[in-house]
Amino acid sequence: xxxxxxxxxxxxxxxxxxxxxxxxxxxxxxxxxxxxxxxxxxxxxxxxxxxxxxxxxxxxxxxxxxxxxxxxxxxxxxxxxxxxxxxxxxxxxxxxxxxxxxxxxxxxxxxxxxxxxxxxxxxxxxxxxxxxxxxxxxxxxxxxxxxxxxxxxxxxxxxxxxxxxxxxxxxxxxxxxxxxxxxxxxxxxxxxxxxxxxxxxxxxxxxxxxxxxxxxx
Numbered sequence: 001x002x003x004x005x006x007x008x009x010x011x012x013x014x015x016x017x018x019x020x021x022x023x024x025x026x027x028x029x030x031x032x033x034x035x036x037x038x039x040x041x042x043x044x045x046x047x048x049x050x051x052x053x054x055x056x057x058x059x060x061x062x063x064x065x066x067x068x069x070x071x072x073x074x075x076x077x078x079x080x081x082x083x084x085x086x087x088x089x090x091x092x093x094x095x096x097x098x099x100x101x102x103x104x105x106x107x108x109x110x111x112x113x114x115x116x117x118x119x120x121x122x123x124x125x126x127x128x129x130x131x132x133x134x135x136x137x138x139x140x141x142x143x144x145x146x147x148x149x150x151x152x153x154x155x156x157x158x159x160x161x162x163x164x165x166x167x168x169x170x171x172x173x174x175x176x177x178x179x180x181x182x183x184x185x186x187x188x189x190x191x192x193x194x195x196x197x198x199x200x201x202x203x204x205x206x207x208x209x210x211x212x213x214x215x216x217x
Contacts, residue, residue, distance in 0.1 A: 029053065033061035033077065036070045041077070051082050058088030067097030071105045084115045091121045099126040099142065102135035111145050123153030131159050131175065134168035139175070149178045156186035164192040164208070167201030172208070182211050 029049045032040035041061070045051060054060050062082040065073040078084060087093055095115045098106040119125055127147040130138040143149060152158050160180040163171045176182065185191055193208035
């Protein structure tokens with residue numbers, strides 16, 4: 001299995017496992033946030049529950065609510081003082097989780113409230129996560145807010161390369177329009193087009209190969 005797949009699904013598995021161990025933090029609080037039970041969230045906070053309590057995997061109520069797309073809960077928790085930039089076990093943040101699951105409203109809410117473009121322990125950025133999952137609208141939002149379209153992981157993987165695995169044309173076109181480097185190579189000497197070819201995305205290979213070439217008259 002490709003390294004990219006291991007990295008992406010490792011983060012997804014990490015998030016999903018934290019949904020299972022939510023009781024390892026404040027009893028009921030994170031579960032209520034994940035399920036969108038606003039009344040319970042408010043009640044437990046009034047009783048003195050720590051708003052930034054974390055699961056064994058390091059996830060907070062805000063992070064897991066963001067991953068589930070619970071916009072109203074995320075908004076409330078931020079207003080109540082939740083830290084939007086806490087990093088969990090693999091250095092992922094609420095922004096990573098909202099991006100990888102395609103929750104555009106949550107991503108926008110987090111960015112409006114000073115969420116930072118942090119990277120995971122393997123160098124994954126929120127933009128990489130959105131692009132890898134084919135969420136072009138989320139990727140576009142992150143780009144307009146200043147995410148680096150040519151960010152690289154230590155192994156040389158770029159945002160465009162991650163998008164090439166998914167093969168979503170809208171996402172690829174978006175990244176190219178924002179001047180993603182189609183000629184960049186990872187540590188194995190592969191370009192985004194090479195990676196797209198491995199995953200049999202013929203149309204994407206053509207798009208990448210033809211990018212920047214003068215159109216025939």
